[in-house]
Amino acid sequence: MKRNQWQGWGAGEQPQQHYLIEPRALAGGGDIRHVTEFLRASGWREKSTKRGPLVLESPDRTVRLSYDPFGMPGGWSIRGAAEGHQAEWWATLGPQTPVEIVAGLTDALTQPRSAHAPNVWAPLAEQHWQTGPEGRHYTATSPDGAACLHFRQDPDGAAVWWAGAGDRQGNGWTAQLAPTTPLHLVHAFGAALASPEPVMRPRGRVPHSAQIRTTSVSVLPSQLGAWQQVRITAARAAAWARNRPATRPRTMARQARITPHARSRARR
Template sequence: MPVSDQQVNAFAEKHAWQIPFDTGPRHLAGPGDARHVTHGLAAAGWKRASDPLSPEMVLASPDHRYRLSFVPTSGLSAWWQLRAEPTDTEPGWYAEFGELVPAEVLGGLADALVAPSVTGHIGPLDVLGSAGWLINARGVASSPDAACRVEQRAELHEDSLAFWHVEVRDPDRGRHSPRLWHARFDPRTPQHLVNAFVAALADPAPLQRGMYDRTAHHSVTKEPSPLRPEQVVEAHKTRLNMIRARARTARRQQSKPTTTPATSSTARPAARR
């Protein structure tokens, strides 16, 4: 399901009249435009697997292993759900994201899913520490405004594995205030995907929002952006082109046959002089 000209034009029409405001911090910027996620996956070859006339959307990867569900009518706290089916060599896993997760942050994870990059042995706390977040002695990372916390948690039963949990709460009312949004990663979620999510979350660059766009909290900072509306649209188109190219490269690398040097059982040692 490549992104059609009509779909790109619909995105452009929405943003062409909307004066962009630089909005931050990211965890309070609000959901933004879900097409940052859905257009990106479509550009990588994902296809819609749900009723086109339904407000709910399900996208499936070309190999049918991954499914992303967006259910804006859900009464649950998680509007986005990402599932990976198990394979012969890899386990299945699950991740969920709350209603107010910024689409650009979720898009960072989606980009890493369609075109994985090597992140070495660093973990999410390393990523957040490098971004200037505070890491306490219990291994909990907090944003500079203390509204967002990232940590590993475990279920109550003893044999449970630790999972990564992101939680954003009202910065005016502290840790025991109502939750604004959350993200939860199954213990088997590949670490490079969690890294990609928290890297996009902690990126100090502001997100672009319209004047009346919904945000997660009133304390969010909004300033007129130096970007013009047409530049926001062009940035979206450029990102889609990059995703297409990266996805093609990743598919070519995966399809290359594994070869080993041929050996001959009749090979003889070189003759001595």
């Protein structure tokens, strides 16, 4: 096929109809590559078996992520090994959890942890979520009531982070995070959950929900590819910065090799 016959190239490409969806918590699962390609670009290794679920492992081998759309209950599973003062932890997110919200947590896995524990509830309160204690629990609920994040404790003291979203048509998802989940990950997850930014879905992938607002947009395939590449490039750059060896400037190293006797002669 000649290049000028292919509509996916250059001036011949055709715009595709997509939709910006608000609130993002009800946008449906989306393209899992938004999560997985960022992790691969950050140095995560493929550990999938031929007929098993998708599995990726962190560069230091302490965290494993899997995605299985066909299992029960299916969806995302993340497990972190015990390391130093950090206890073992886990997180499970249903298959209809928007990938942009999943990425809030998984992107944070590639970033250095702050020395100070963040206020998990701050990003939700900033978006006017109703937050406060409810008995043994502490909850945050979105202004439209469609999404929530809870820290739940039963009478025996067992605890879990629980999040979810749903509409009156039965669309929705739930997620659970172990109480030992590092707080910077819970914070990042909550920030992505509460973000007012809409998310994009192609035609045919928009949930049938009376509680979402949609804006139709025309997008070129090259634009989609460019936006995805920006995210991947940022992940690669961050991975390179983390892994590059610490080196001193050559001038400093040269000065370090000059002996006091040589410096004395140089001043004469």
